[in-house]
Amino acid sequence: MTSETIVGNLEVGSASVEIIKQAAQIIKSGGLVAFPTETVYGLGANALDESACAKIYQVKGRPSDNPLIVHISKEFGLEQMARKVPTGAKALIDAFSPGPLTVILPARPGVFAHGYGDTIALRVPGGMVAKLLIHHAGVPIAAPSANISGRPSPTTASHVLADLEGKIDMVLDGGPCKHGVESTVIDFSTDIPKILRPGSITQEMITEIIGKVEMAEGIEPAKSPGMKYKHYAPNAKMTLVEGDNAPAKILQILEQSEARNPIILAPTADKAKYGQAPLILLGRRPEEIAANIYAALRHCDELGHDEIFVQGVAETGIGVAVMNRLRKAADREEC
Ligand code: TXA
């Protein structure tokens, strides 16, 4: 298997297109390329090449029952992969694609593998690099997040290299991702559409376009296989603390903790409440916190922290997605 990962730096103007063409060639010949999307970095392979897709599972250590999202463009892929596109799905794709939206649709017979049962997850990613990569590859690209399974998703090329250097053929370095949490996954294979994974496209935004939509409660392994596994987690022990009193509570637990090197992650607005305690600030606006959260969790591991206390955020807008990921990453929760 691959022993050297090419790093394609895309901050060099016109040369970028040549680098993306090289990456597209690798995809076409059955290799693996990590690339930036507007959400997180994906680990891409030709979705029509079964053995290329098998390599994704191998290098990530991904459970074989967890299907892949297939990345397409507005111009091609939808009809090729989906047997039927319900009106609601069509309306959402029109409204939010390219963008952080994944729709689960009935799959065409013969579309192998990365579907679940007879469904397929499809997404038109935003961001110029992803768009150009799909365009030049000329095939749908299967891509989960480009991390070792269970680790926080990568939002920079260096996060990808930390997990996968030497195991994949190339990473396209397009700088940090805009949103920082994965796409909203919405299932259209049942009568009432259901959000399986919250993201930047919120339930309210979806309701405005298609009316009633359900939110999957807790973990529904039968519907979204990936959600039953531990996810997004740093190596350090992680405690998530929620509620208005969270800063005081965190300081109290910290005081009793036996951690050698603990750290707190909290919104910038609450800085003063933590006094001299060791602190990483996540930003002010919810969108900023979402964009920073995975990088902050990885940073804690790099700095050798053995216990992380994370202050929860309000569950509105993108905050719903942030709390969904934090709950899955945490070893314990306190209210
Ligand atoms: O923003 C994103 O969606 C990123 C970027 C790279 O596009 N991708 C991503 O992929 O987050 P991944 O594999 O880390 O998460 C895909 C999620 C998993 O929870 C998986 O179980 C679910 O989508 N999924 C995929 N196909 C499905 C299907 N046919 N039915 C139900 N859930 C599905």
Ligand code: MG
């Ligand atoms: Mg993932």
